[in-house]
Amino acid sequence: MGGAFPPKAQRCFCIILDMEPSEINFVLPFFHYFGICTDMITINENYMKLKAGYLFPEIARRTSDFHQKNPQARIIRLGIGDVTLPLPIAVVEAFHRAVDEMADKATFRGYGPEQGYDFLIQAVIENAYKSRGVGITPDEVFISDGSKCDTGNIQEIFGLDNTIAVTDPVYPVYVDTNVMAGRTGDADERGCYEGIVYLPCTPENNFAPAPPKEQVDLIYLCYPNNPTGAVATKEALRQWVDYARANKAVILFDAAYEAFITEPEIPHSIYEIEGAKEVAIEFRSFSKTAGFTGTRCAFTVVPRELRAYTAAGRAVEVNPVWNRRHTTKFNGVSYPVQAAAAATYTNDGKKQVRQLVGYYMENARLIRTSLSELGYNVYGGVNAPYIWLQTPNGIGSWDFFDKLLTEANVVGTPGAGFGPAGEGFFRLSAFGDRENVQTAMDRIEKLVTF
Numbered sequence: 001m002g003g004a005f006p007p008k009a010q011r012c013f014c015i016i017l018d019m020e021p022s023e024i025n026f027v028l029p030f031f032h033y034f035g036i037c038t039d040m041i042t043i044n045e046n047y048m049k050l051k052a053g054y055l056f057p058e059i060a061r062r063t064s065d066f067h068q069k070n071p072q073a074r075i076i077r078l079g080i081g082d083v084t085l086p087l088p089i090a091v092v093e094a095f096h097r098a099v100d101e102m103a104d105k106a107t108f109r110g111y112g113p114e115q116g117y118d119f120l121i122q123a124v125i126e127n128a129y130k131s132r133g134v135g136i137t138p139d140e141v142f143i144s145d146g147s148k149c150d151t152g153n154i155q156e157i158f159g160l161d162n163t164i165a166v167t168d169p170v171y172p173v174y175v176d177t178n179v180m181a182g183r184t185g186d187a188d189e190r191g192c193y194e195g196i197v198y199l200p201c202t203p204e205n206n207f208a209p210a211p212p213k214e215q216v217d218l219i220y221l222c223y224p225n226n227p228t229g230a231v232a233t234k235e236a237l238r239q240w241v242d243y244a245r246a247n248k249a250v251i252l253f254d255a256a257y258e259a260f261i262t263e264p265e266i267p268h269s270i271y272e273i274e275g276a277k278e279v280a281i282e283f284r285s286f287s288k289t290a291g292f293t294g295t296r297c298a299f300t301v302v303p304r305e306l307r308a309y310t311a312a313g314r315a316v317e318v319n320p321v322w323n324r325r326h327t328t329k330f331n332g333v334s335y336p337v338q339a340a341a342a343a344t345y346t347n348d349g350k351k352q353v354r355q356l357v358g359y360y361m362e363n364a365r366l367i368r369t370s371l372s373e374l375g376y377n378v379y380g381g382v383n384a385p386y387i388w389l390q391t392p393n394g395i396g397s398w399d400f401f402d403k404l405l406t407e408a409n410v411v412g413t414p415g416a417g418f419g420p421a422g423e424g425f426f427r428l429s430a431f432g433d434r435e436n437v438q439t440a441m442d443r444i445e446k447l448v449t450f
């Protein structure tokens, strides 16, 4: 029975109790009895620190409650961050052709390179970077099945003692994956984890906070931003790049909404800033750009110049470390999906993607102008498919949610769900049908004033 303790624990007991190994067997059953140190499987307790996925389940609960009590109400959902239009024709055709190749012995493909096929990597380099004056080499591009996974997994290759900085409100993936890894303490009553530096996004800083005074090591930035719809100017990004170079920090730049930028002076890539390749990793996705949320394809750029440091201060190239991680834990995106993704960069593909994005951005314009005319303070919606509105008279995000749901039958997303600085704000998504967006705006216009 005493043997059920691992040998290491038994040796510890011997030392603590000053007993011979032969004697320790007498006392081990007492330890068992009091539940002290057994050899059962233990859980990663960092997961216990996670706040329950509260936001979207709570929205669903309130919506379904209302629907049950008011089955006749036609509810319009402007809350989700998912696309609604189908894949562009050029993409679908390439997808079909690739599937047919897989059906023929002569053109069948098994495992591809874990980092992605060269045809897609070349298309990315030409169209996403070279066209904007940024030089990227093929070994810097890693094709994957999504930016959620990449932004979630990237922290693995950095030390556990790094200080993390995020904007507030924030895409929860950045925070939760660091909690799981053990880089934080517990969450406080506002949902902020001990050890993470939160940078509040406010109207005063145009929802693009400047670098902090203190040292932080791993910085998550997302521009155009989900949920605020804000963008970072070249000058704002330059401040971050300078900060990272001066402080030997790394910027994780999530550009999932890059395709929605309409203002010409806004940078599409952080690498448009001089020196950024020394300090930044960039994440891009076909999800929102080309309707790939259910098809799954994205890519991450890890420049050769990027360095991180050993505890002893030795500089280490980050690119081969991510390559090792990626090739060990990931086996590549399917060939038809990569062929479909590459089709977004053909002439027809580009035109159709622009139409797709244009449709959503017209929704965004409609929401923006309607709400502005009604006197709301609205942000975003110009370079991003999200409109971030200030709730009238300072009412709470969730109270505004309830009012919109019950009086206009419109579902949005309470800003407080993305972080404490989101309180007093509300996100409306431009993904959806034009007619629904129009109807939603008409209904909001008829809302009794607050």
Ligand SMILES: *Cc1c(COP(=O)(O)O)cnc(C)c1O
Pocket (backbone or CB within 6 Å): 081, 145, 146, 147, 148, 149, 171, 222, 226, 254, 256, 284, 285, 286, 287, 288, 292, 293, 297, 298
């Ligand atoms: C939608 C979204 C992504 C894209 O995730 P995929 O896994 O590529 O679908 C990345 N970052 C943010 C902030 C998003 O909203």
